[in-house]
Every structure is written in C-alpha cells, then in structure tokens.
C-alpha cells in the first residue's frame with residue numbers, strides 16, 4: 001500500500017490553505033464542511049473566499065507566504081500556481097513534520113485528498129495514490145451509482161438505534177442478520193421513498209418481535225431501450241440487489257450483464273404460440289411465488305413499465321396479494337429513439353404535442369383516436385407497428401393525413417445496430433419492406449421526422465458524414481444514397 005488511508009477529525013483544528021484562487025476555494029469548502037478552523041494565506045481572494053472572510057468563517061492572512069504561517073497548524077494545503085513557492089512551502093512544512101498536500105502535485109505532497117462518495121455519515125474515499133486520477137474518478141462514478149443517497153439516512157438511523165439493536169439482538173449472528181435486513185429490506189426501501197417515519201416505525205416493529213425471515217418484495221424496473229447508459233441509477237441498484245430477475249425479451253444482454261452475479265435470471269417474454277394472457281398469468285405467478293419466499297424480485301421491462309408495458313396490471317396483482325413493491329421509471333422507446341435519430345419530438349415551428357400510440361388496436365375502436373391524430377402539428381409515435389405499417393399508412397391517409405407527411409422508423413434504437421429509415425407517409429410500408437425493417441422499431445410520423453437527416457449523430461452514417469466533411473476532396477453528393485437510410489451499422 002503506497003499511501004496509508006486515514007479519516008482525520010479536523011473539528012476545530014487549524015488548517016492552513018496557501019492560495020486564494022478557485023482551487024483553494026474548493027479545498028476551503030470541504031475543509032469547512034468538516035468543521036476545520038481554516039486559515040487562508042494569499043494576497044488576493046476569490047469573491048466567495050472574501051465572503052467567508054467577511055463572515056468570519058475563515059481567517060485571512062493578507063500577503064505573500066511567510067514561514068511563521070505554519071505555526072500551530074495541523075495540516076497544510078498549498079494551492080498556489082507557483083511551483084517554486086509550493087516547493088518551498090512543502091519543504092518548510094515537511095521540516096516541521098506537518099502533513100502537506102500540494103494540489104495536483106503528488107511528488108511534493110505528504111498527504112493526498114481522495115475522491116469521495118459522500119453519503120454522510122458514510123463517506124467512501126478512493127485514491128489511486130496519484131497514479132491514475134481518471135481511473136479513480138471512474139471508480140467513484142461506479143460507486144456513486146451503487147448507493148442511493150438515502151444510505152446516509154439509513155446509517156444515521158442505525159447509529160441512533162444501535163443500543164436498542166444490541167439489546168434486542170444480543171447474539172452476534174442474529175444481529176448481523178438484522179443489519180442485513182435493515183440494509184436490504186423495507187426500512188431501506190422506505191427511506192428511499194422519502195418516508196423516514198415509516199422507516200423508523202418498521203425498524204421499531206421489527207425490533208419488538210423475534211427475527212422473522214425477510215419480507216419479499218418486487219421492484220418494477222424500466223430498463224430503457226437497450227443502451228445500458230440510459231439506465232437510471234435506481235435501475236442499476238435494483239439490478240445489483242435483486243435475488244431474482246424476471247425480464248422481457250426486449251431487455252438487452254448488456255443490461256442483464258450488470259445484474260448481481262448470483263442473481264437468478266428468468267426470461268418471461270411471450271413464448272411461441274403462447275397467448276398474452278397466459279404469459280401475463282405466468283409472470284404474476286412467478287413474482288408471487290418468489291416474493292412469498294422472501295426474495296427481492298426485479299421485474300425488468302424494456303423502456304418504461306407504464307408505457308405499453310402492462311406494468312399497471314402487474315402492480316394491481318401485487319397489491320391484491322399484499323406484496324410490497326416500488327417502481328423505477330425508464331426511458332421509453334419513443335423518447336430514446338427520437339433522441340438517437342435526431343428527431344425533436346416537439347419543435348417550436350413543427351410540433352406542439354406528441355402522442356404515444358400503439359398500432360396494435362382495432363380500427364372499430366379508433367375513429368376518435370384517428371381523428372385526433374390528424375393535426376399537422378402533432379408528432380405521432382407508434383409502438384409495435386412493424387407488422388402494421390401498411391394498415392397504418394393506409395388508415396391515416398384514408399382519414400385525411402397528407403401523404404407527404406414525413407416519417408422516421410428507428411429500428412433497434414440506441415443499440416449498436418440501430419437503423420433509421422425516413423421518407424413520406426405515402427410509400428412508408430413499401431420502403432420498410434424493401435429495407436426489411438424488423439421489430440423492435442419505433443415509427444415517428446410528423447413534420448419533425450424530416451429533421452432526422454439533418455440532426456443525425458448516432459451510427460455509422462453519421463460518422464461517415466463527419467469524415468466526409470473533413471475530406472475536402474470528397475463531393476458531398478457522393479455519399480447521398482438513392483434510398484432513404486440515413487444511419488445504419
């Protein structure tokens with residue numbers, strides 16, 4: 001171990017910061033939050049530092065560094081831009097056996113300030129001993145995503161109840177189980193849901209009775225359209241914590257790879273020949289049986305669970321059976337596909353509203369729906385439309401939608417294999433057939449779809465365009481294909 005990790009109690013202790021610029025300002029801020037008595041030595045101060053001085057939150061030594069500034073200090077931070085000066089301060093501090101940090105200079109420093117994940121009172125510090133700050137930042141980002149901000153409240157709650165927990169669970173093994181339950185179970189869930197009173201109530205109730213097996217629960221997770229980067233932090237946490245993962249076929253392998261290694265993953269998509277209601281009944285039965293055994297079940301769906309995802313039915317079923325649940329929203333396909341194809345769903349000039357619709361519906365239930373889809377200034381986003389393109393095109397046109405209304409079809413949106421087809425509504429089905437568009441695909445119809453070729457940024461043809469534009473000998477026309485594909489892998 002190159003550096004010995006330690007957490008210093010600086011409450012009321014004097015710390016010298018030499019320098020009065022933005023870097024010093026950052027250091028002062030974190031020193032103040034740890035209760036240190038901060039002395040800043042510098043001929044100039046940033047406005048915020050000046051404020052701190054006026055409010056008497058820091059002491060300002062106005063002038064250039066003098067060795068006696070080091071007297072009676074516990075720690076020193078040199079944050080000047082002058083390396084010679086930093087070196088002098090470091091030498092003098094080290095002579096007096098004062099620990100010194102020279103900002104961004106591990107060679108001159110005798111202590112370093114780690115990156116931290118702050119879930120006070122829980123603090124996680126990360127250091128690469130100055131070798132790889134970028135890696136340290138990456139690790140920090142990873143850890144940030146693992147712990148919800150409520151973990152701090154959980155730690156405080158556990159600290160407050162520590163004596164009662166010790167009394168109610170004198171046996172070490174039982175106490176460990178209790179703490180596991182506290183971290184993974186409903187108390188932690190209640191804190192995440194911003195219900196601190198409920199969390200305390202649950203903790204007290206659990207303490208007053210003998211330890212029971214953990215209560216099962218279900219989290220309904222929207223996993224987005226495929227790109228793992230579009231997962232929310234809450235979704236990632238659910239994947240990391242769940243014992244059982246029940247997922248649809250649409251959930252991409254890259255996302256399932258992020259799940260806890262020992263979690264059981266079960267694909268619950270529709271099987272060939274199985275009808276939707278049977279699939280749904282099977283999913284309900286699986287959720288119930290696993291949750292009844294005390295397991296934490298993540299029901300993971302593509303996009304968002306409440307947008308054409310039957311999430312509502314699943315929650316109704318869980319409520320009927322008294323299974324506790326929570327819901328993590330996901331980025332729905334319409335939003336994600338539009339973003340990755342460069343189609344702004346609303347636009348001051350072209351669209352004032354967006355309609356999320358499914359092409360899986362019967363025309364006899366539709367007259368009103370269709371009538372309201374005719375506005376020129378509305379963007380229509382059709383889910384599950386690949387097998388219905390002919391019907392969709394004909395029906396919209398028959399009801400009065402102009403044949404020259406632009407469309408964009410985004411196949412495998414946000415994934416490496418994304419393809420975008422665009423053109424006019426009249427001829428959409430033929431064009432899709434010619435290009436063998438397959439599911440999953442999102443069909444966007446409306447004036448904004450015409451912006452796709454101009455605003456594209458994702459996929460190989462976007463990269464090719466950038467390359468073309470940097471190649472002055474290349475005629476721009478030479479890349480424009482006769483067909484209407486703009487981006488495909």
Ligand code: SAH
Pocket residue numbers: 225226250301302303304305306307308309331332333334337382383384385410411412413414415439440441442443
């Ligand atoms: N709950 C999901 C939708 C499920 S319905 C959501 O909120 O996104 C399934 C339909 O979603 C597919 O037929 C397709 O129209 C659309 N879809 C889902 N993922 C997609 C993707 N990566 N690219 C394009 N369309 C997608």
